[in-house]
Amino acid sequence: MKKSSSRASHALVVPGCSQSLLCRTTAALALLAQFSSLAMAQDAATPPAEQVDLEEIIVTGTQLRGIAPVGTNVVSMSEQEIIATGAPSANEILTKVPQVSSAFLNTPTTALDAGLALIRPNIRNLGASGTSTTLVIIDGHRVVGAGALQSTPDPDVIPPGVLERIDIVPDGGSSIYGSDAIGGVINYISKRRFDGLEVSGRTGFADDYQPADVNVTAGKDWGSGSGYVSYAWAHNDSILGKDRDYLRQVTPNSGYCGAGTILANGTTYANTGPNTGSLTPGTMTSCDTTDEVSLWPEQTRHNVFGSLNQEITSSVTLDVRGYYARRELTLLPGLDARDLAITAANPFFDPIAGETSQTVRTNFLGAIDQQATNTLTSYGITPTVTVALGENWQLRALANFGRSETEVSSATVNVPVAQTTLNPYDLRSNSEAALAAASLHNLVVGKQRLSNYRAILDGSVFQLPGGNVRLAIGAEYMKENHDSHNGVTAFGAEGTTPTVRLDRDIESVFAEIAVPIVGAGNAISGVHSLTFSASGRYDDYSDVGGTFNPKLGVTYEPLDWIKVRGNWGKSFNAPSLVDKTGVEAGGGIFSFALPYGQTAPWAIAIAGNSGADMEPQTATTWSLGADFQPPVVPGLTLSATYYNIDLEKVIGLLAGQPYSPELEPFFRDNVPCAQATAELGSVAPFPPLVPVSLTCLFSPTTAIFDYRVQNLGEIKTDGIDFNVSYDRSVGFGLIYAGLGGTYTLNRDRALVPGASFVEYLDNPGTSRLSLILTAGAQVGNLNASASLNHRGGYDIDPVVAADPNNPFPEEQNHVDSFTTVDLFFNYKLPEAWVHQDLNLSLNVTNLFNEDPPFYSGGCFSPASCGFTNGSTLGRLIQLGLRIKL
Structure with missing residues (x-):
């Protein structure tokens, strides 16, 4: 031509x-x-020597069609493996992936803070406050965030019944996907085509717990296209602390239980109701304060997912996918412990020994309904047009729109009203009207919006002796909006707290190339194949500026059964819009409440976020691995990968950290009050703390603790992922086995810039070893398997000191390992019996009803007291049925 x-x-x-x-x-x-x-x-007139049949499906970790990501390890779960988990939600499926540390051997506990209705999958345990270092995508594109005080995508918007597979890439991926892909990428991939009607359902039971779920999918495949709609419903009741022995109080009793404790003239009296003169001095009420905490909340979830794809012409295809999801949770946050200052202003005041005031330590359990409700509604639609431009070239244009709304409602106590109007000795005796007048309504609302447009052109640019050189280039635009409202009002009153509105624009360009230097056409001894790749992406944020992130990868096969792979790259994680809101609150507190060694008798805490000053956290990541499929043992695959991550400008907060000189200027001591007032006097106080301007009434100097979410120090971590799999056909069917896991070699952290690095693997919850061992067999129509899930134990440094005031007073210097066993059975009834594709299943999770390891060193939240290194719902038995018509 x-x-x-x-x-x-x-x-x-x-x-x-x-x-x-x-x-x-x-x-x-x-x-x-x-x-x-x-x-x-x-x-077209002169076809290349080697034609490549390019797949339409884009592989996770690359924008190039038809090839696996070069130099990168991809962990995949097939549809059958997803079914075998018995998980009712997309998030809980990840309990079978050791690298996803936030879910492995751990009940995916819904966060009990007011603004978040979901958990966030977390590869490598690199989570940060307000943002995530793991990118969650569906069918290769982003999902709108959810939450009011935080923002994270919700994997559970996609029903498990429409999943074709899940890909996990535990490598940095910002050169391909942009922000968040530091620890890696989790891609939920839905079915492209479906024909017929499939109905599945499960019901289960554990101690004091019952889950159930149903999934119905109906669709039609007409050759040139396909369409289907899937609906899923799931419900479970709650598990309270009193339902599980491993959730227990490990802090000293303070007398807030039952009817409470009265402090009069420096003496405590366990309250038995209105004072009769018979109260015993030196006593306090006691209980386990975790009994009324929701370990796992009551939950109802509705999901609708739809897909339509159609060949418009021989070269143009339209694909549209959309979802609607609604989740309703109900939970108990535990005892709302309160100190009520009672004087003669309260008509029920009853002196014990002539005192003019008392402090009544009490709680409002049973008097004020403190049950919190959390509702999350989310929906999105993603149309994609694919145009075949010529031999091996394709243009894909995507539009992606998503909306979510999170609403959290709960009640709390209006302490000033309660102190002067209620009977503090017998709270349940107060009238409903009096209790209502002493109640406040907490309402947290967050609305998030995502608009996303992307175009990618990819194909073969020319041919080398080793194969076709593949190129992809693209551009992307994204707009994020986040409106939040957080207010406390009297019940029935309109809130006066203004809505905070935030938005940002992101413009991006990216490119990727794969060069097969050696392939089938020019292989030589010792070099069966050698492929090099390079990718880069530039993202320009309207609020935090621009960032460029490159990545290099190489895959080398000395023999056709040995593959060596490696990659190096830069990744980043932009602050979420919530992180950019700025300082929200501040106030003064007595220094004994925060024993950081400061000499000033008062301390001021600054909370909220550092706003416009916050920058993206950045990471340098690299990995080196190998895969072996020795021909002498057909069906055996051995894999190992070393990874290394250096994360800088970590987005987090310093709350709970012990004082040390290197934390300056985050913790400042002996600041003149006039200076503190000039710096922070305009910051609104957060209850029950006093305004900053009042601190000078108590002391000429103060300490200032900066507890804002902000850029802090650095995390360095490395480790080894490993996997062994084996499957073999035998006379009676198929046998298979697999061992997958991850071992953390080092995890060092410098809290702030310039601080010394400290080993973090001795802290609770940071086990070095996580693994899953699975073995099973296919015998005729029966598929049966058993899985052993293990998380290693570890020493604690520093040890938890002995304390005779604690419910568990002994010293603790070690956390035990945690091992559970799961069973799965699936039997496909012979078609001669039912003339349909009918499967019966049985899942047994935590067969031996193992409790997670004990830990006495305090609680991260009321629902995490007394245990660490994993959690569990207990022995859970689920019966399922799946029929395809």
């Missing part, structure tokens, strides 16, 4: 296009698409 003489004169004019980075890149992308068509038309 004759070359076109007009190629050099081609120009593209886009009406209304500005000179922004994204607009210029999109124009260039369209122009390159024209050039690609011309080039492919020319090449």
Whole structure:
């Protein structure tokens, strides 16, 4: 074919296009698409020596079709493996992936803070406050965030019944996907086509617990396209602390239980109701304060997921996928412990020994309904147009829109009203009207919106002896909005707290190339194949500026059964919009409440976020691994990967950290009050603390503790992922086994810039070893398997000191390992019996009803007291049925 003489004169004019980075890149992308068509038309006359059949499915970890990501390890779960987990939600499926540390051997506990209705999957345990270092995507694209005080995508918007597979890439991925992919990427991939009707359901039981779920999928495949709709419903009741022995109080009793404790003239009296003169001095009420805490909340979830794909012409395909999800949770936060200052202003005041005031330590359990409700509604739609431009070239254009709303409602106590109007000695005796007047309504609302547009052009640019050189280039635009309202009002009153509105724009360009230096056409002894890849992405944020993140990868096969792979790259995690809200609150507290060694008798705490000053956290990541499939043992695969992550400018907060000089200027001592007032006097106090301006009434100096979410220090971690799998056909069917896990070699952290690094593997909850061992067999229509889930024990440094005031007073210097066993059985009834595809299943989780290891060193939250290194619902038995018509 004759070359076109007009190629050099081609120009593209886009009406209304500005000179922004994204607009210029999109124009260039369209122009390159024209050039690609011309080039492919020319090449069609002389076909290359090696034709490549490119798959339509984009593999996770790359924008190139038809090839696996170069130099990268991908952990995948197939549809059958997903079914075998027995998980009713997309999030809980990840309990079978050791690298996903927040879910492995751990009940995916819904966060009990007011603004978040879900957990966030977390590869490598690199989570940060308010944001995430793990990118969660569905079908290769982002999902709108959820939450009011935090923001994270919700994997549970997709029903498990429509999942074709899940890909986990435990490597940095910002060169491909942009922000968040520091620890890695989790890609939930839905079925592209479906024909028929499938109904599945499960019901189960554990001690004081019953879950149930149903999934119905109906669709039609008409050859040139397919469409389906799937609906899922799931419900479970709650598990309270009193339902599980391992959740228990490990802190000293303070007398807030039952009817409470009275402090009069420096003496405590266990309250037995209205004072009768018979109260015993030196006594306190006692109980286990975790009994009324929701370990696992009551939950109802509805999901709808739809898919439509259609070939418009021989070269144009339209794909539309959308979802709607609603989740309702109900939970108890535990005892609302209160100190009520009672004087003669209270008509029920009853002196014990002539005192003029008392402090009544009490709680409002049973008097004020403190049950919290958390409702999350989310929906999104993603249309994609795919255009075949010529031999091996394709243009994909995507639009992605998502909306979510989180609403949290709960009640709390209006302490000033309660102190002067209620009978503090017998709270349940007060009238409903009096209790209502002493109640406050907490309402937290968060609304988030995502608009996302992306175009990718990829194909083969030319051929080398080793194969086709593949190139992908693209541009992307994204807009995020987050509105939040957090107010406390009297019941029935309108809130006066203003809504905080935040938004940002992100413009991105990216490119990726894969170069097969050695392939089937030029392989030599010792070099069966050698492929190199390079990718890079530039993201320009309207609020935090621009960042460029490259990645290099190489895959080398000395023999056809040995693969060596490695990669190096930069990744980043932009602050969430919530992190950018700025300082929200501050106030003064007595120094004994925060024993950091300061000499000033008062301390001021600054809370909230550092706002406009916050920068992205950045990481350098690299890994080196190998895969072996020895021909002498057919069916055996051995894999190992060393990973290394250096995370800087960590987004977090310093609350709970012991004082040390290197934490300056985050912790400042002996600040003159006049200086503190000038710096912070305009910051609103947070109850029950006093305004900053009042601190000078108590002391001429103060200490200032900066507890804002902000950029802090550095985390360095490395470790080894390993996997062994084996499957073999035998006379009676198939046997299979697998061992997968991760071992952390080091995890060092410098809390703030310039601070010394401290080993973090001795802290509770940071086990070095996590693994899962599975063995099973397919015998005719029966598939049966057993899984052993293990998390290693570890020493505690520093040890938990002995304390005779604690319920468990002994010293503790070690946390035990945690091992559970799960069973799965699936029997497909012979079609001669039922004339349908009918499967019966049985899942047994935690067969031996093992409790997680004991830990006496305090609680991160009321629902985490007394244990660490994993959690569990107990022995859970589920019966299931799945039928395909």
